[in-house]
Amino acid sequence: MRDLILYIARALVDLPEEVVVNEVEGEKTMVLELRVGKGDIGKVIGKEGKTARAMRVILNAAATKLRKRAVLEILE
Amino acid sequence: MEWIIERGRTKEQALEKALKKLGARPEEVKVELLEKNKGFLSFLGDRSVKVKVSYINQENDIEETEEMSNELKEAKQVLLAIVEKMGIPCTVDGENGPEGLYLTIRSDKGGLIIGKRGETLDALQYIVTKIIQKRAKRKMTILVDTEDYRKRGEEKLTDLARTMAARVKQTGQSVTLRNLTTRERKLIHTLFKEEPEIETISQGDGITKTLVITLRGKSKNEWIN
Numbered sequence: 233m234r235d236l237i238l239y240i241a242r243a244l245v246d247l248p249e250e251v252v253v254n255e256v257e258g259e260k261t262m263v264l265e266l267r268v269g270k271g272d273i274g275k276v277i278g279k280e281g282k283t284a285r286a287m288r289v290i291l292n293a294a295a296t297k298l299r300k301r302a303v304l305e306i307l308e
Numbered sequence: 309m310e311w312i313i314e315r316g317r318t319k320e321q322a323l324e325k326a327l328k329k330l331g332a333r334p335e336e337v338k339v340e341l342l343e344k345n346k347g348f349l350s351f352l353g354d355r356s357v358k359v360k361v362s363y364i365n366q367e368n369d370i371e372e373t374e375e376m377s378n379e380l381k382e383a384k385q386v387l388l389a390i391v392e393k394m395g396i397p398c399t400v401d402g403e404n405g406p407e408g409l410y411l412t413i414r415s416d417k418g419g420l421i422i423g424k425r426g427e428t429l430d431a432l433q434y435i436v437t438k439i440i441q442k443r444a445k446r447k448m449t450i451l452v453d454t455e456d457y458r459k460r461g462e463e464k465l466t467d468l469a470r471t472m473a474a475r476v477k478q479t480g481q482s483v484t485l486r487n488l489t490t491r492e493r494k495l496i497h498t499l500f501k502e503e504p505e506i507e508t509i510s511q512g513d514g515i516t517k518t519l520v521i522t523l524r525g526k527s528k529n530e531w532i533n
Contacts, residue, residue: 235393236390236393236394239389239390239393240390240435240439243386243439243442244435244438244439244442278438279514280514280515282434282515283434283435283438285431286430286431286432286434286435287431287435289423289427289428289430289431290390290394290428290431290432290435293394293420293421293423293428293431294393294394294395294396296420297394297395297396297417297420298395
């Protein structure tokens with residue numbers, strides 16, 4: 233899960249080396265905290281939040297396979 | 309590729325005529341001699357030469373194809389990486405199509421890749437497009453499909469739009485369709501472009517944009533607001 237978000241986020245931003253993803257795993261849910269470099273937050277959120285939504289949809293599909301819920305939090 | 313066949317008394321004359329018609333310069337074209345009429349009629353002045361003149365874009369063509377196939381390769385790699393990181397083993401096929409790059413995912417987890425009403429497939433397509441556009445530094449269309457989901461979806465949407473149009477014709481009342489993608493709206497617009505009685509209008513902005521199917525020429529004030 234962490235790898236998935238890390239891969240997508242790194243490919244979208246201008247400063248890939250500053251992308252950090254923390255995974256906090258619970259029994260039924262997992263929380264992924266995505267941190268990006270200065271000025272890159274717009275790149276991972278996108279117009280009207282479209283990019284963020286697409287990442288959440290992909291993440292949830294992957295989590296479904298593990299019978300879990302996943303939450304993506306985007307932090308600067 | 310654009311080309312033209314032209315006749316002339318001599319090869320040069322035929323070429324000149326062809327260049328005029330094409331509006332091309334001599335260095336932009338390739339000339340092929342098709343036939344030389346040297347038969348017994350030649351003494352009657354029917355000596356003609358037929359040439360085929362076509363544009364040469366060969367260098368550009370090759371460059372473009374190379375660029376395209378590089379982008380195709382990258383797009384395939386990116387999509388494969390994402391789906392595999394989702395924990396779904398798969399392969400990705402790709403080809404250059406008239407609209408852009410076409411990528412097809414093959415796996416035994418089709419339902420998971422498609423998602424609810426295709427939302428996962430749309431998300432994958434959106435993300436891959438973003439990534440490749442960023443790398444290529446230009447806009448382009450990338451279509452991601454699996455198990456012919458998009459093809460089947462287009463057929464369903466065409467059916468739906470036709471049914472709605474029939475209802476509009478019958479009742480005179482407009483029908484509004486929500487939650488369509490840009491492509492889906494475009495498909496419906498194209499479908500009714502030539503239709504004399506039906507008009508389709510995109511209304512609103514961004515993610516809340518809707519498509520209205522209405523009688524052509526119906527007062528615009530009726531559907532705005």
